[in-house]
Amino acid sequence: MNEAKKLIAAMLIVFALGGTCLAQPAEQSEDPLPVPSALQLTVGAGYEETFRSDIDSGGDFSITSANFDISLSTILFDDMKFTLTYQYIMDEYDFGGTTGLGGLNPWDDVESHYVSLIASKQLANDWTVFGGPIAQFARDRDARLGDSDTYGGMVGLSINHSETLTYGGGLGVITSLEESERLFPIIILNWQIKPDLRLATDTDAGRSGVELIYNVDEGFDIALGLAYEFKRFRLDDASFAPAGVAENTSLPAWVRMTFQLDNNLTVNLRAGLRFGGRLKIDNSLGNQLRDEDYDPVLFVGATLSLHF
Numbered sequence: 001m002n003e004a005k006k007l008i009a010a011m012l013i014v015f016a017l018g019g020t021c022l023a024q025p026a027e028q029s030e031d032p033l034p035v036p037s038a039l040q041l042t043v044g045a046g047y048e049e050t051f052r053s054d055i056d057s058g059g060d061f062s063i064t065s066a067n068f069d070i071s072l073s074t075i076l077f078d079d080m081k082f083t084l085t086y087q088y089i090m091d092e093y094d095f096g097g098t099t100g101l102g103g104l105n106p107w108d109d110v111e112s113h114y115v116s117l118i119a120s121k122q123l124a125n126d127w128t129v130f131g132g133p134i135a136q137f138a139r140d141r142d143a144r145l146g147d148s149d150t151y152g153g154m155v156g157l158s159i160n161h162s163e164t165l166t167y168g169g170g171l172g173v174i175t176s177l178e179e180s181e182r183l184f185p186i187i188i189l190n191w192q193i194k195p196d197l198r199l200a201t202d203t204d205a206g207r208s209g210v211e212l213i214y215n216v217d218e219g220f221d222i223a224l225g226l227a228y229e230f231k232r233f234r235l236d237d238a239s240f241a242p243a244g245v246a247e248n249t250s251l252p253a254w255v256r257m258t259f260q261l262d263n264n265l266t267v268n269l270r271a272g273l274r275f276g277g278r279l280k281i282d283n284s285l286g287n288q289l290r291d292e293d294y295d296p297v298l299f300v301g302a303t304l305s306l307h308f
Helices: 003-023 100-104
Strands: 040-054 060-076 080-096 109-122 127-140 149-162 165-176 179-194 197-204 207-217 220-234 245-260 265-282 288-294 297-307
Touching (some): 080 100, 127 165, 149 179, 179 207, 207 245
Antiparallel strands (some): 179 197, 197 207, 265 288
């Protein structure tokens, strides 16, 4: 059993046990410990399969991905909210073929760690200001962890324009492996177009996009989404480009179904296509060695989230 499948199996067992505990809560003791009402915890796990895609220069590849994330929010210091988030992603690449980039088998398993601590404060006239530091470690599994770190931060503003519209924006900056710092925009939008139709931005580690969400029934949503996905990571010393850097970018478009099973458990199922895919490889000095397009490719995935 490969590493991603082991991780997926472990996460599913955890969520199965968690779901059982939620469905059958234990009896309360006579003197339960107090739980701060301002403390919120979210734990999630997911799986995604990107099927085989042909690389323009020759060969093909597929990706099996698993992820785990945890987010803790609390209110401190005069109604200032702090959110600490950690996400782990394992992408198992399977290159094939005897020619081109696929025949080189340039890397195998890529692991990424994302950490952020974001503070937000509601101001007068429905404005909210937010900001904080972010860090990332992304590497081929045998590359040195100390050579794969990038750091930065973000800051922005949003406004609750009405009961049906919140919008805002900001700017982030983060160092990049063997490149200059990267600036990235932060777009915030939550627009309740109709009682059962909503347009909202969708942002995750290495991904930024938008979704149109239709509420079919209580606890059941269907969404259409489009995003830009960016991943850049350090290669190991034995790769095609020793201690170099690889990059995978694409434009995923998807259909998502969300099931709210109870107040604590959410299940997401997603399927779509990746367009505009590119694989790039730079050497350890940042000089480009390869820049290859790959064909549009189907992907499917599922996530589970527990909210406390």
